[in-house]
Amino acid sequence: MLKFLLRRGLLAVLVLLTVLTVSFALTRLSGDVAVSMAGAQATQEDVDIIRKAYGLDRPLTVQFFSWVAGVATGDLGRSYLHHAPVGGLIRARLPITLTLGATGLVIALCLALPLGILAAMNEGRVLDRAIMMVAVVGQAMPSFWLGLVLVIWLGVKWQLLPISGVDTWHGYILPGFVLAFSAVPALMRLTRGGMVDALASDYVRTARAKGLTRLTVVMKHALRNAAMPVVAVAAVQLGFMLGGSIVIESVFALNGVGYLAWESIAKNDFPVVQAVVLFLATIYIVLTLVADLFNAALDPRLRIG
Numbered sequence: 394m395l396k397f398l399l400r401r402g403l404l405a406v407l408v409l410l411t412v413l414t415v416s417f418a419l420t421r422l423s424g425d426v427a428v429s430m431a432g433a434q435a436t437q438e439d440v441d442i443i444r445k446a447y448g449l450d451r452p453l454t455v456q457f458f459s460w461v462a463g464v465a466t467g468d469l470g471r472s473y474l475h476h477a478p479v480g481g482l483i484r485a486r487l488p489i490t491l492t493l494g495a496t497g498l499v500i501a502l503c504l505a506l507p508l509g510i511l512a513a514m515n516e517g518r519v520l521d522r523a524i525m526m527v528a529v530v531g532q533a534m535p536s537f538w539l540g541l542v543l544v545i546w547l548g549v550k551w552q553l554l555p556i557s558g559v560d561t562w563h564g565y566i567l568p569g570f571v572l573a574f575s576a577v578p579a580l581m582r583l584t585r586g587g588m589v590d591a592l593a594s595d596y597v598r599t600a601r602a603k604g605l606t607r608l609t610v611v612m613k614h615a616l617r618n619a620a621m622p623v624v625a626v627a628a629v630q631l632g633f634m635l636g637g638s639i640v641i642e643s644v645f646a647l648n649g650v651g652y653l654a655w656e657s658i659a660k661n662d663f664p665v666v667q668a669v670v671l672f673l674a675t676i677y678i679v680l681t682l683v684a685d686l687f688n689a690a691l692d693p694r695l696r697i698g
Contacts, residue, residue, distance in 0.1 A: 397686075401686070405678045405681075405682050409671075409674065413461060413671060416666075416667050416670040416671060420663045426449060427440050427441075427444040428440055429661040469483070469668040469671075470664035472657070472662055472665050473662045473664065473665075474665070475665075479665050480668070483669065486650045489642075489648060490650040492565060493569060493641070493647065494638065495631075497571075497572030497634045498573070498630065498634060499573075500572075501574075501576040505584055506580070506584055508527070509580070509581045509582070509584025510584060510588055510616065512524040512581070512588075513586075513588030516589055521585075527577075527581075528582055529578070531574050531575065532579075534574070534575075536641065537644055540644040540645065544567070544645070554566050554567050556645065558646065564645075568641045568642070568647060571641055572637060573634075575633075575634075575637065576630040576633065584623055587619030587620070588615055588616065588619045591616070600614050624687055625681075625685065625687075628680040628683060629684070631680055632673075635650075636673050636677070638651035639651035639652075653669065654666060
């Protein structure tokens, strides 16, 4: 188990270093931030002053290693737009994004697991095909379009739920459902596939031969084994949801990390964009690592690979 942990940990560190490099390179390819900050009417002298004040006149390699050194000590730099430490900006908005991601994951699991189980129990029948059609629609539907439709109908027309802000917990329902809808198809298909294999296995036939009820066989024996791959995918989907919050928070006007990234991209606020990308990538990597370790603890065969 220790060798498995070290191998996965080393891989996570390499991925994180790659994210550091790529995020820095991509932000620099988007344009000259000094020109953007100075404005259209600025002179070359004004641009040079801004470039020197923010250290943008240094070679790119020097800027990169200076940023990496700052990240290693917990210093993510200062925002050009907000004139405040980037770490403080992220911490202030983090609770909204994490709550939104957790809400989306809970809704996704509450929808995907029962539907996947029902589809497996009715394999090849009308109900199975109908549920799989829902999965196909969910996979193809753009999240921003679904968010706008729900805002118009449930928020504006019927006034059932708030369409912006999180003054109460009701504010998380609509954006949480939109995030969940994009994750449901993968979780549902995985649950269905695992349950189909489990229900056809020898140990399930033995449980049925013992006279156990169908509900007991499905929930206690089949689901227990079918849920293993769902754990790993659920962790990955949570990472996707946190990344997808950039769009959803913009649609529902939620002042979280995603919206901070959105406005920073629009204003070429490089330090914030780099920090948010690094933050979301770190969460994604950690969640994937935890899922791998959890599955390895449940199934020792995975530690050999």
